[in-house]
Amino acid sequence: MQTLKVTKDKKVNGVTIKRISLFLIFIILTVLSLMIGADNNVTIGNLIKMDDTAGQTFIISRAPRTIAIILTASGLSIAGLIMQAISRNKFMSPSTSGTTDAAMLGVLLSYLLIGKQPHIIQVIFAFIFALCSTILFMTVLNKIKLRDAVYVPLVGMMYGAIIKAFTTAIAYHFGALQIVSIISLGTFNRFTNFNLLYIVLVPLFLSVIYATRFSIAGMGEDFSKGLGLNYKRTIFLGLCIIAVISAASFVTVGPITFVGLIIPNMVSAFYGDDVKKSIFDVAVLGAVFVLLCDIFSRLIIYPYEVAVGFTIGIVGGLIFLIILFRRIKYGKQ
Amino acid sequence: MLNFKGEQTMIEIKNISQAYGNTQVLREVNLIIKEKRITALIGANGAGKSTLLNVAANLLEPCAGTVLLDGKDIKEMKSQDIAKRIAILKQTQHLNMRISVRDLVSFGRYPHSQGRLKDEDEQKIRQAIEYMNLKEIENKFIDELSGGQRQRAYIAMILAQDTKYIFLDEPLNNLDIKYSVEMMTILRKLVKELSKTVIIVMHDINFAAAYADDIVAMKGGQIMKEGAAQDIIDQTVLTEVFDHEFCIANVYGKKVCVYFPPEDKSAKGDAINE
Ligand SMILES: Nc1ncnc2c1ncn2[C@@H]1O[C@H](COP(=O)(O)OP(=O)(O)O)[C@@H](O)[C@H]1O
Ligand SMILES: [Mg+2]
Numbered sequence: 364m365q366t367l368k369v370t371k372d373k374k375v376n377g378v379t380i381k382r383i384s385l386f387l388i389f390i391i392l393t394v395l396s397l398m399i400g401a402d403n404n405v406t407i408g409n410l411i412k413m414d415d416t417a418g419q420t421f422i423i424s425r426a427p428r429t430i431a432i433i434l435t436a437s438g439l440s441i442a443g444l445i446m447q448a449i450s451r452n453k454f455m456s457p458s459t460s461g462t463t464d465a466a467m468l469g470v471l472l473s474y475l476l477i478g479k480q481p482h483i484i485q486v487i488f489a490f491i492f493a494l495c496s497t498i499l500f501m502t503v504l505n506k507i508k509l510r511d512a513v514y515v516p517l518v519g520m521m522y523g524a525i526i527k528a529f530t531t532a533i534a535y536h537f538g539a540l541q542i543v544s545i546i547s548l549g550t551f552n553r554f555t556n557f558n559l560l561y562i563v564l565v566p567l568f569l570s571v572i573y574a575t576r577f578s579i580a581g582m583g584e585d586f587s588k589g590l591g592l593n594y595k596r597t598i599f600l601g602l603c604i605i606a607v608i609s610a611a612s613f614v615t616v617g618p619i620t621f622v623g624l625i626i627p628n629m630v631s632a633f634y635g636d637d638v639k640k641s642i643f644d645v646a647v648l649g650a651v652f653v654l655l656c657d658i659f660s661r662l663i664i665y666p667y668e669v670a671v672g673f674t675i676g677i678v679g680g681l682i683f684l685i686i687l688f689r690r691i692k693y694g695k696q
Numbered sequence: 697m698l699n700f701k702g703e704q705t706m707i708e709i710k711n712i713s714q715a716y717g718n719t720q721v722l723r724e725v726n727l728i729i730k731e732k733r734i735t736a737l738i739g740a741n742g743a744g745k746s747t748l749l750n751v752a753a754n755l756l757e758p759c760a761g762t763v764l765l766d767g768k769d770i771k772e773m774k775s776q777d778i779a780k781r782i783a784i785l786k787q788t789q790h791l792n793m794r795i796s797v798r799d800l801v802s803f804g805r806y807p808h809s810q811g812r813l814k815d816e817d818e819q820k821i822r823q824a825i826e827y828m829n830l831k832e833i834e835n836k837f838i839d840e841l842s843g844g845q846r847q848r849a850y851i852a853m854i855l856a857q858d859t860k861y862i863f864l865d866e867p868l869n870n871l872d873i874k875y876s877v878e879m880m881t882i883l884r885k886l887v888k889e890l891s892k893t894v895i896i897v898m899h900d901i902n903f904a905a906a907y908a909d910d911i912v913a914m915k916g917g918q919i920m921k922e923g924a925a926q927d928i929i930d931q932t933v934l935t936e937v938f939d940h941e942f943c944i945a946n947v948y949g950k951k952v953c954v955y956f957p958p959e960d961k962s963a964k965g966d967a968i969n970e
Contacts, residue, residue: 448793451790451792451793452792572811573811574811575803575806575810575811576811578793578795578799578803579803579806581792581793582790582793582803583790585750585755585786586786586789586790588754588755588775589753589755589779589783589784589786590779590803590804590806590807590857591774591775591776591777591778591779591780591806591807592775592806593775631794635793635794635795635796635799635837636793636794636795637793637795637796637799639811640799
């Protein structure tokens with residue numbers, strides 16, 4: 364009895380300690396991310412002294428970039444979390460189920476149809492395409508019933524590749540290949556403004572409020588109905604959240620792969636699949652992961668930088684493979 | 697049945713029919729479910745028991761007929777209000793989510809709290825966990841539990857939902873005898889102590905005979921017989937319902953069904969004529 368109590372207390376403490384240390388790492392990386400850059404002028408000392416040029420650089424380039432990283436990373440991680448809950452499949456994520464590729468097709472079509480236009484129009488195009496494509500993919504998945512969830516990201520990436528090929532073909536036909544190569548590079552350094560990313564705050568807010576609904580929806584349609592939850596509406600809301608986040612982050616930053624898949628999987632290893640329980644940690648861990656990759660990308664060939672999309676693709680891909688192989692080795696839970 | 701306000705309080709199933717394509721699954725079923733009792737639904741596989749339960753809980757819309765919940769047509773009620781009165785545990789549970797026992801139980805509060813748990817909800821969750829003896833394992837994930845523990849966790853969720861009516865579809869499946877007896881004992885306690893009304897689909901007639909107040913016997917989408925448990929556990933009734941010869945024995949003053957044909961043909965005759 365006594366030992367039982369002790370281990371339980373330890374466990375609760377362990378969870379709190381994990382949360383606090385994750386948050387501390389996040390703060391440290393945020394500060395680091397703010398301090399790194401080609402301009403040596405920006406130091407904490409200069410900022411405190413209210414040095415004008417340092418302050419300007421900080422406000423115009425450093426802070427927006429770091430905020431953009433945090434919003435994109437947390438957004439995509441939560442989009443993955445919700446996607447995995449409502450599809451009842453641990454291997455779903457916006458970048459491994461064609462959602463991001465459909466967003467790209469949307470952006471290209473908006474270019475071709477209307478020419479150069481404000482980002483918000485691109486986001487709307489990207490949103491509509493992302494939403495329709497995700498609904499299509501999930502409907503088809505439900506119909507064909509893959510033997511093992513492990514195949515889902517593989518089929519999803521093939522589906523994404525088809526959309527991408529289609530996009531390239533259209534671009535080639537209309538002589539817009541250059542546009543495709545520009546928009547298909549994930550980077551936080553495009554001298555564009557990241558203002559549009561603040562749209563992501565709306566779906567993030569909604570996902571926190573409706574976290575329990577997504578968990579219940581994850582238990583199945585009849586389970587949800589039995590508790591008086593409107594299942595179809597919840598699924599649709601989830602899909603809209605996923606599509607808004609994917610579209611806004613794609614238009615401003617570009618494709619960021621694997622984050623939405625690996626982050627929720629890493630967190631659920633500790634906290635299980637309850638959305639409400641893990642949503643905070645998913646958001647913070649996602650930010651930590653992308654901040655790390657971004658800092659690395661900026662330092663490795665300093666004062667130049669590698670596109671963060673590459674770094675994330677390589678590191679994220681490795682983690683993804685580890686998760687995949689562990690799953691194959693230890694089988695289904 | 698009327699409550700002190702003079703409202704009708706019961707579930708009334710009226711002329712329910714259900715069909716999938718050409719197959720008629722329920723044929724004009726009429727049934728009144730009595731309060732504060734355990735009603736067992738029995739019948740062969742495919743008799744329509746699950747379908748009837750799902751229709752009564754509004755999970756499935758019937759082709760024809762109405763269900764009155766406390767005097768009101770269930771179709772005109774909000775699903776949230778139905779979920780405050782009827783809790784249902786389906787025949788099969790998908791185990792694709794790794795959630796803790798406590799999280800599962802807290803889902804039961806959803807119709808009342810919409811996901812934001814208040815003090816009252818926390819209290820109901822705690823009570824349900826204690827009632828079902830799950831305190832020690834409340835932080836375990838449901839996929840780590842034994843079949844019996846998991847079934848208890850689901851029942852705890854239904855208790856937290858705090859409904860008057862509890863519908864259970866074959867909750868004894870996958871449970872060994874010890875847990876089955878434990879489960880039925882708990883259900884009896886729920887009726888006695890918390891005035892719940894339990895409708896339970898079960899396979900084992902002997903469990904129905906021992907623990908249910910009323911038995912409803914279904915066959916081919918119709919109700920063959922309904923009544924007090926002691927009256928339904930009858931050789932001619934059961935033989936007709938299950939298309940199988942039964943022999944009713946008396947053990948410790950309780951009726952027990954024997955459903956295996958004896959190996960020796962002459963002995964069979966003796967048993968049935970007994
Ligand atoms: N969704 C469905 N589509 C087609 N047929 C169904 C469906 N659900 C149930 N049935 C059929 O209805 C009949 C009754 O099923 P059910 O109510 O599950 O029986 P029970 O629970 O008594 O075993 C069965 O023959 C079954 O095949
Ligand atoms: Mg059934």
